[in-house]
Amino acid sequence: MNEKILLVDDEVGIRKFLGIYLTDMGFEVATAENGRQALEVFETFDPAIVLTDIKMPVMDGIELLKALKARAPDTEVIMISGHGDLDLAIESLKHRAADFVTKPVNHDMLEAALRNASEKAAMRRELRRHTAHLGEMVREKTALHQELFDAAPCAIAVIDREQMLVSANRQFRDQFGEPGGRTCYQAFRHRQAPCGDCKAMQTFDDGVSRETETVVTTADGTHRNVLIRTAPIRDAAGEIVQVMEMATDITTVRRLQCHLTDLGLMVGSMSHGVKGMLTALDGGMYRLESGIRKADMEQVASATAAVGQMVGRIKSMVLDILYYAKSRALELETSDVEVFAEHLAALVKPRADLHKVRFMTDIASELDTFLIDVKAVSSALVNFLENAVDACIADRTKQAHTVVLSVSGDHEWVVFDIHDNGTGIDQETLDRMFTLFFSSKGSKGTGLGLYIANKVVRQHGGSIAVDSTPGQGTNFTIRLPREVPPECLRGEDPDEIAAAANEEPGTAEKTAAPKAGAPGNGKGDRPYCAWIGDMADDE
Amino acid sequence: MAKKIMIIDDDPDIVTYLTDLFTDSGYATCSAADGAQALDVVKAERPDCITLDIEMPDEWGPRFYRKLSQEPEFRKIPVIVISGLNATKYAVPKAAANFSKPFDREELLATVRQIVD
Numbered sequence: 001m002n003e004k005i006l007l008v009d010d011e012v013g014i015r016k017f018l019g020i021y022l023t024d025m026g027f028e029v030a031t032a033e034n035g036r037q038a039l040e041v042f043e044t045f046d047p048a049i050v051l052t053d054i055k056m057p058v059m060d061g062i063e064l065l066k067a068l069k070a071r072a073p074d075t076e077v078i079m080i081s082g083h084g085d086l087d088l089a090i091e092s093l094k095h096r097a098a099d100f101v102t103k104p105v106n107h108d109m110l111e112a113a114l115r116n117a118s119e120k121a122a123m124r125r126e127l128r129r130h131t132a133h134l135g136e137m138v139r140e141k142t143a144l145h146q147e148l149f150d151a152a153p154c155a156i157a158v159i160d161r162e163q164m165l166v167s168a169n170r171q172f173r174d175q176f177g178e179p180g181g182r183t184c185y186q187a188f189r190h191r192q193a194p195c196g197d198c199k200a201m202q203t204f205d206d207g208v209s210r211e212t213e214t215v216v217t218t219a220d221g222t223h224r225n226v227l228i229r230t231a232p233i234r235d236a237a238g239e240i241v242q243v244m245e246m247a248t249d250i251t252t253v254r255r256l257q258c259h260l261t262d263l264g265l266m267v268g269s270m271s272h273g274v275k276g277m278l279t280a281l282d283g284g285m286y287r288l289e290s291g292i293r294k295a296d297m298e299q300v301a302s303a304t305a306a307v308g309q310m311v312g313r314i315k316s317m318v319l320d321i322l323y324y325a326k327s328r329a330l331e332l333e334t335s336d337v338e339v340f341a342e343h344l345a346a347l348v349k350p351r352a353d354l355h356k357v358r359f360m361t362d363i364a365s366e367l368d369t370f371l372i373d374v375k376a377v378s379s380a381l382v383n384f385l386e387n388a389v390d391a392c393i394a395d396r397t398k399q400a401h402t403v404v405l406s407v408s409g410d411h412e413w414v415v416f417d418i419h420d421n422g423t424g425i426d427q428e429t430l431d432r433m434f435t436l437f438f439s440s441k442g443s444k445g446t447g448l449g450l451y452i453a454n455k456v457v458r459q460h461g462g463s464i465a466v467d468s469t470p471g472q473g474t475n476f477t478i479r480l481p482r483e484v485p486p487e488c489l490r491g492e493d494p495d496e497i498a499a500a501a502n503e504e505p506g507t508a509e510k511t512a513a514p515k516a517g518a519p520g521n522g523k524g525d526r527p528y529c530a531w532i533g534d535m536a537d538d539e
Numbered sequence: 540m541a542k543k544i545m546i547i548d549d550d551p552d553i554v555t556y557l558t559d560l561f562t563d564s565g566y567a568t569c570s571a572a573d574g575a576q577a578l579d580v581v582k583a584e585r586p587d588c589i590t591l592d593i594e595m596p597d598e599w600g601p602r603f604y605r606k607l608s609q610e611p612e613f614r615k616i617p618v619i620v621i622s623g624l625n626a627t628k629y630a631v632p633k634a635a636a637n638f639s640k641p642f643d644r645e646e647l648l649a650t651v652r653q654i655v656d
Contacts, residue, residue, distance in 0.1 A: 271623070273623075274623075275623030275639070275640040275641060276550050276553065276623050276640060278640065278641040279550075279553050279556070279623075279640040279641040279642065280550060280552035280553055280556065281641075282556065282641050282642075282644070283552055283553060283555060283556020283557075283559070283560075284552070284556075286556060286559060286560060286644065287555070287556070287559055290559065290563055306552065306555075310552070
């Protein structure tokens, strides 16, 4: 024992005698001759135990006890009582004295009382140290948990039974705003009423964690595909008081998955067309060989033309696949609109001439320049122009056929109008023309052309309008901005932009009345897969 | 008299190819661009053998074959399937032969020769 002990007694003999005895026991001892002096010594000496006489002048033991318990309640105070102050000794116990010993002091009893007191003091100190440590640990752990909560790579929100947001981690706050006073459906979906089939509420009811995939809207209005998991939070009694919702962003995964699905679909649906083309190429080669064998120059010439045409078809198909397989970033350059339009006309005219289709251009003057990916835009527009020529070739009802390319512009837009008096487009084709792999040309089309053309125009922030009357002809209007808007330049998928703008993905503006159940309906929950679903419906 | 081979395919380039190929080998030919008109052509031309594409826009190969096999006069005409699709033997189980595009020219001619002569 090496506790500090303060010995208080008005008799100098007792102070001296007991003092020696306590020092021998291993205590560090200080003394005072009355209560008041004891309080002064207490301040500087700071003992764990005070051993005090009851009856003293100036301030007696009971007063001292009260003062000490008020000042330092942990102090162990042992009373020494003379004969006849048993009542006072008992009263002292009411004031939380640790013990009392009677005079003449029995050493065994004193020793027992002191041992108890010092054990208690030691325990109390230990307890205090633990408590302090515990507090620190709690603070540390809380900070760690908060950090984990905040740093978790998903948006986490905790809701109560009323679906009010109780707390949210950093990612949630960054993406969906501060939780304060909002419900989860307001934050996640911008809705005013709860979502049907709420997984969190089901978790409230049965305590089972659930998982669901859905599309949410961030504070800045973009749509994200997320995987939401719910988990119950219980109080000490085991009651579910809150539910945690963890939303993991899987937008990129979904997008990749869609892209891969498209590629798979593309390879599958194109193999038939490819085989046909290769067979036709074989045919051309055969004709060429036999023409050479027979020295029939006319056959050689026609076979060469056929082979050339076939190679052209295969080439453009391969380029389409490559364009689709790798969604390349735009390579923008400033181009003179007139020069571009003339070049375009030069690309299409030979084919029109070959099939006796009159090809005319009406290019306004002083069209200035625009910023485009020349390769992509010219292949897209050639696609529209060749379709116009094809529509004329396929038409058997009119004597003469004409395709007109008109180019005009204002300070913001450049407008390409392509008019033909060919077969016209029926409603079904109008609805589906920009869908991947849709082709109205049987084995001649890959179904990629207009899909990619549409994608290119949208990548440039442009739009396509179609106006067609079956049997009379078609008018395509392609509008391109003079400068590509910034949201397109970020390299975002045009389908994503379309979805975010809440348009019909993969579908351009159509002037013909849309048919019920047209592609693009029901896209709501799956912005990136909308048109894949549509395709499946079409099958 | 030369044996007559009928070509049914929606791709005119392939019809031209097969016509050239058979004509050069000494056969007479006739053709149809889809299953719907093919039966009329069969009745008018009475071919000795038919090459049949499977996927065609208006009426596909198997349907034509079914109609053909319901005609007692023509049901015996051997049919050679030439298609870009795989597993065509399930589409026309009684076909005399199956070729997938692009086919081997000499092999096709040998098969035709075997069937017709």
